[in-house]
Amino acid sequence: MTPGDDWRDVFGHAEPYPEQEDGVDAAVAAARDSGFLSLEGACGTGKTMLALTAGVHLVRDPDSDFERVVVLTSVKQQLRQFEADLRTMNANLPDGYDPVTAMTLVGKADVCPYNIEGRAGIDDDTVYERCEGLRERTRGLTEETTAGSLASRARSQQVGLADSGTQGGGAQYMEVLGEPTPYPPDTVEYADGTTEVEYCPFYAQYLDDLPEEGDASEAVPFDFTDMGLIERDDLVTLSASHGTCPHSTMGAILEHAEVVVGNYYHAFDPTTVGSFTGALLDEETFVVCDEAHMLEPRVRDLVSDRVGDATLRDAESELARVLQPLTLDGGDGTRTTAGLSEARDLIRAELDDADVTTDELARLREFLRDLREELDRRVTAHLDREHRGWRADLGDLPDDEIPLRDPEEPAEDEITEWAEREGYTDSVWANAETVGAVVARILNEAEEEDKRRAAPAVGRVLGSWYRNDHTDYFREIELERTWDETEPADSWRRAYNAALAVHNCIPGDAIAETLGKFGGGVLMSATLAPLDVFERVTGLTHLREEENRPVERRTYGLSFPAENRASYAVATPKFTHDNRGFPDEETETRRVYANALRQVARVDGNVLVGMPSYAEAEWAADVLADVDKEVLIDESSGDDATERLKADFFRGDGKVLVTSLRGTLTEGVDYRGDRLSAAAVCGVPIINTASPRTRAVRTAYDREFGDVSASDASGGVGGGTSRSGFETALTVPAVRKARQAIGRVIRGPEEVGVRVLLDERYARDSWDSVREYLGPEREEFQPVSPDMLSVGLDRFRDGRN
Known part of the structure; x- marks a missing residue:
């Protein structure tokens, strides 16, 4: 059964927030005209359910041309959030409604049976090369014999091994995630005279099941239409137990899933699009770009x-x-x-x-x-x-x-x-x-x-x-x-x-070219302001002005109780290299910042401190050593070390975690509940302006956008002043980094916390002020002098007691 005109049929909760109601209506209306919605929504807006609801409603509307929703995000935590909201949506559909068929795209390393079980000399380092080689040889062998015969050969070898009772008498078939497969534990060889060719029986079975013409989904050996969200483990076990390739099965399901969740590279990396996901990039797809403030820098890397x-x-x-x-x-x-x-x-x-x-x-x-x-x-x-x-x-x-x-x-x-x-x-x-x-x-x-x-x-x-x-x-x-x-x-x-x-230097054209292939969609984040800059650097302005595709805007601030939070923009001296000197120097600027950091660190509970670099993070950890709390320092390291650090931070009594704003702990990490009581950001984390690459990007943005009128604060087009390449390419992304870190504190209506921006550029209107880039919460960040910060913190604490 499909829903009627009301998108509330597929909305996963009893009632939408007012912002969700407005946002879904705006997204649906824009997409019906082949347009896009730029949406900045603070934590608690419900952006994930908003976007999914708009997309699924259009997919199920018989009068709509949309056939699927593709979700793109750069943060694994947000990917998990989309999966959770899809489960919620399916659990609350009206009686008689089919579940929303959805799937998260994963790489070969995650689904290859041999890699999962560590067999056939395949591991995370070799899986891609080995897989392509095995597939190519398997296809080549089908010129001499059939794919079905290759799969049967492998099945017969498994039977022979099982009957022989060798290798300790255990079962001689391969198991994947605890499920048996019909093949021996390793790859098999096709022997013809003196020639022995290694091949993949899982891929051979997939080729045998694949129809010569028509729909590749006919090769899927299980009914996926009623599964809802197809989990990775289910994809692997259901495919491998039937003897077919999980990765190929995932590709066969792609075009039939109502929602596909993936990473930016699934749409913007030329190699990935050309080999796997290209069929999803068309006018029948409603696209959701999550964490869209990262779209420009991530795509710049992908198209360089x-x-x-x-x-x-x-x-x-x-x-x-x-x-x-x-x-x-x-x-x-x-x-x-x-x-x-x-x-x-x-x-x-x-x-x-x-x-x-x-x-x-x-x-x-x-x-x-x-x-x-x-x-x-x-x-x-x-x-x-x-x-x-x-x-x-x-x-x-x-x-x-x-x-x-x-x-x-x-x-x-x-x-x-x-x-x-x-x-x-x-x-x-x-x-x-x-x-x-x-x-x-x-x-x-x-x-x-x-x-x-x-x-x-x-x-x-x-x-x-x-x-x-x-x-x-x-x-x-x-x-x-x-x-x-x-x-x-x-x-x-x-x-x-x-x-x-x-x-x-300017990936906007590449972004616009890809976005233009979709039928419409939503680009959203908690930190998109200013929207005129976001739309220009991501090519949305081009789509509106050159291709007449509408681009709507929505901005929603924090809806949680204002009395639960204290937000300060402290007029400390600019935290620039010229002012602060090197970490081992005792300058007046460093003295002021050290004092302010100690005050924030003494807030009850966990405190996050974001610094412009890892070197500055080490300095901050040193000056906080005399605070009566354990101080943890994040260093540039691998995922495993970062996960251990997070676990230590969340465990036990309140601590201070000091990190770089260029790291992974200030974006996409869930500090829900009592995991975080306060956050402080030192300085405006502008990247190294002396770098040749940075200077080239800044110069390119000066030429491209420096003579274009910016939008006014209300969101209209025109009526503003031109933005320099420095602002567009460096300042705006830096402030978004700071806002992302500060945004970790308040994640729900019952949460209480303190947010502190340390640098006079956040506090004062001046030639290099960044207050205008703080988005809908700008007025919440009260400008205070350094000596009044402690007064404000004490007043907020006393008001909560």
């Missing part, structure tokens, strides 16, 4: 390209291995004449099919060899210039950047200029992607090794380097700290991974 020195080396080696059989005569004992002839035939056939010549292979190999030498020369010269004596202490070198043009003056980059001087013409760059792809195909067929080839990645980046302009794109050499003992002791390659990078 880089290739490391080691990858260039590996691609050169791959080209050499393809060229070698074409130059050998077999007289050196390297190969038999028959073997050489077979290899040559394979290579020439692939080259002919791709219209690639041997000369093009050789020319690209020469180019990569010379490019690595030029890279070596430039890195060495940079280190000699900037870090004299660097060879004596490789372990002390920092991450670094080497710009290939003036970041503030668009011009052709120095690598392109070098290539032209060396005689490497446009054709070398332009053909690199095609040549790289054919090299990978040849090696995958000729070499019995499951490995991700380097040549395609190199070809893709060289093509991007060649195609993209020098105005909106910035090219540089990135030096990332690493350590490789196999490199010479005096080589920078021991300490660095160097990469050629081409950065998309």
Whole structure:
């Protein structure tokens, strides 16, 4: 059964909040006109249920063209929230309504039976290469036999092993998450005479079930239409127990799920879209972009390209291995004449099919060899210039950047200029992607090794380097700290991974191109203000002005009782490097901040302190050592260490947790209930403005948006002043970071907490004030002087007692 005109039929709760009612109506109306809703809603607005309700209602409306909802988020915590709200929605549907079919996209590592059980030499590091190799061989074997026969062979091997009672007499079939499968514990081989080819029986069974024409969902061996939210474990056990591939099954279900939950890269990463999720990006899809304040920086990374020195080396080696059989005569004992002839035939056939010549292979190999030498020369010269004596202490070198043009003056980059001087013409760059792809195909067929080839990645980046302009794109050499003992002791390659990078400074066009493929949707976050900036940098303005697609706006502040919270913007001196000095200096600015942090840290319960960097976090932890609480410090570390730190923070008596605002503990983390009583942010966390990449982005935004009128505070278009590249690219995202951290405190109507912004730019209207970027809660953050902070904190505490 499908709902009628009232979206309340699918709303998961008894009654919507007023903001939810208004927001659902706005989202539905915009989407019916192929438009979008920009929604800033504070915690407690119910944004997740709002967006799901609007999307599911449209999908189930027989008069709507929408067939599915695609949810995109960059934060795992929010992904879990969508799953929870989907369960709530299904649990509260009216009698007779079909459950909403939904699925969360996961990677091969999460669903591959062999990876889950640690079999067949497959683990998290090898699963993608091994999977692609096994699939390719399985498909290849279907030219000699049928996919069904391959699956049957594997089933018969399992039976034989079980009957033999070998290996301790236990069951000789593979189990996945406790469920038996019809296959032996490892991959199997197809033997035909002297040839033995390893293949994946799970994938073979999927191919056998797949109809030659028609709907791929016919290959799904279970009825998913009444399952509601299809959990990862259910997907794996139901698929594997039937002997079919869980990852392929997930792909077959995709187009039939009413709601698909995924990450930004499922829509914006060209590789992922091309290989897996492209069918979801059309006018029949209602898109929900959650945590949309992160859309611009995340997509900038996805549509930028880089290739490391080691990858260039590996691609050169791959080209050499393809060229070698074409130059050998077999007289050196390297190969038999028959073997050489077979290899040559394979290579020439692939080259002919791709219209690639041997000369093009050789020319690209020469180019990569010379490019690595030029890279070596430039890195060495940079280190000699900037870090004299660097060879004596490789372990002390920092991450670094080497710009290939003036970041503030668009011009052709120095690598392109070098290539032209060396005689490497446009054709070398332009053909690199095609040549790289054919090299990978040849090696995958000729070499019995499951490995991700380097040549395609190199070809893709060289093509991007060649195609993209020098105005909106910035090219540089990135030096990332690493350590490789196999490199010479005096080589920078021991300490660095160097990469050629081409950065998309203004990803708005790429975002708009992808958003434009959808039929409409909602882009939402607790921190989108100012909406005119958000809409310009994400391409929504382009869609409205150039494609006549409506873009509606809604802003909802905190709806929880105001008396439960105290919010202060403290007029401490600007927490900038010029004012505060280095962490080991005793400056007046640091003295003022240390005193303010101690006052906030003494608030009863857990206190979160957000600093502009990890180095400053260490300083803050030191000055808080005399507070009568345990002080925990977050360091740049892996997920496991961060999870342990959170658990320690939540356990026992009140503590202070000090972290960087660039870390993972100030966004998307659930501090619900009594987990957090206060939060303080020091300074406006603007990223390093001296970085060449940052300067290039700022300059590009100056050109793109500096002469465009900003919206007025009421949300209308026009009537404002132009925003500089510094504001658009740096200040606004920095304030959003601060607001995200502060927003961790109050997560429900019964919660009580203190929120403190420390820096006069939050407190005063001045040339560099950021008060206008604080969104709908701007007036709540009372400007106070540093010496009045303690008075305000005491008054709030006493008022609660």
